[in-house]
Amino acid sequence: MLIGEVARRSGVSARMLRHYDALGLVRPTGRTTGGYREYSAEDVRRIFHVESLRSLGLSLKQIGRALEDPAFTPSALVSDLIRWTEDRLDRERELLDRLRAIDASAPAGWQDVLRVVELMQGLNSASAARRQQTVLAGPDGGSVPAELLADAVLTEADPIVAGALRWALARSGGDVVATLAAGVRAEDVAVRRRAVQAIAAMPEAPGATAALAEALGDPDATVRGHAALALGRRGVHAAVPALVRMVVEGLNDVDAAEVLGTLSQDQKDQDRHQGQEHGQGQGQDPARADRILTALTDELARPTADPAVRIRLTQALLELPGTTAREILRQLAHDEDPAVALIASAFSGVLDERVPQETQGDPGA
Structure with missing residues (x-):
């Protein structure tokens, strides 16, 4: 033929x-x-x-x-084909991400396209110093598009660069919570931690509170902790169980105790000291402090409570307002554990000195 x-x-x-x-x-x-x-x-x-x-x-x-x-062999051929195809798909996905980033920036001309390409190269640099410089300044002093920042913050392992990314993202004004919320659901726990930290730095972004509330159910204690602190600072009472657990476990327990103290104040005090956060607070709730106090004292009363745990819980009581917390501290001053008794006694004295200042001008206190 x-x-x-x-x-x-x-x-x-x-x-x-x-x-x-x-x-x-x-x-x-x-x-x-x-x-x-x-x-x-x-x-x-x-x-x-x-x-x-x-x-x-x-x-x-x-x-x-x-x-x-x-x-x-045919099996070796098929294995090689799978590996080559996966590599090609990775390259094509990277190209697609770059094209989408360029499109999202709405370039008016080739200079805009080249600027976004330069930004992506800077954010993907092997040098942490260059990545940080790209975040803080951008080429020619330009700002970095929010979508690029959101993608970068989910993969950035360097803590200094990650902090710069969160700072820039919080100030970008971009609607990127959906991108970060997807990171909260990622299989990789490191990505989930980065996502929840970034959302926590964006208190006024629409959808941020809902994404943080979802993170309260995360199996990772660090993810839950970041979410609980951020929600507590927004006045969201649903964070209380997670905050109490942080005190028990010693995970950022000082911060958790401070937030519990803030949540225990009445709404008028919170508004005066922290400012209203766009309707994210829970409204005035006189029973709120009692519920927080009960959660802490229930943990104190557990027969299996470790001495170190009881000390942290005693320290947390110092942050709570009201006479009930002071009375519990006076009782703990006679605790059978000498360390707990000593700390409670010292704190009782501190609170007794506070009372005249707190009640000055308030005859009903």
Whole structure:
């Protein structure tokens, strides 16, 4: 069968068949008396083998190895194809992300496109110093698009650069909570931690409180802790159980106790000292302090409570307002654990000194 007929039947151009011959992939078995290539039925079958492997994404060099190397098994070929395809998809996904970032920046001209490309290169640099500089300044003093910051903050391992990213993201004004909320649901716990920290730094962003509330159920204590502190500072009472657990476990227990104290104040005091956070508080609730106090004292009363845990709980009581907390501290001043008794006694004295200042001008106190 001559080359023209093979080309018509196989769909492979005569030019490509000559290329296969030159590479040694498919050499015609014979030649006519006039010197024309003549293909046998076995040659044609080999052409179809080559085309089938090409359709899977193999290069001609890889196809030659697959056809000639007896040790090159089909399973090895398939494994290599999977790895090559995954690598290609990763590269294409990276390209797609870059194109979307450029599109989201609404470039007005090629200079805008080049600027975003430069930003992405800076954020993907192997140098932490360059990444930080990109975040803080950007090329020519320009700002970094919020979507780029949101993607970068979820993958940044350097704590200094991560802090700069959160700072810039909180000031970007971009609507990126949805991107960060997806990070809160990631399988990688490191990504979840970065996401919840970034959301915590954006108290006024729409959807931030809901995303943080979702993070309260995270299996990782650090993720729960970041969410609980941020929600507590917003006046969200649902964070109380997680905050009490932080005191018990010694995870940022000082911060947790301070937030519990803030939550225990009446709403008027919170508004005066912290400012109203766009309707995120819970409204005036006189029983709120009692519920927090009960949660702490219940932990203190556990027969299995570790001495160190009881000390942290006693310290947390100092942050709570009202006479009930002071009375509990006076009782703990006679605790059978000397360390607890000593701390409670000292704190009782501190609170007694506070009372005249807190009640000055308030006859009903």
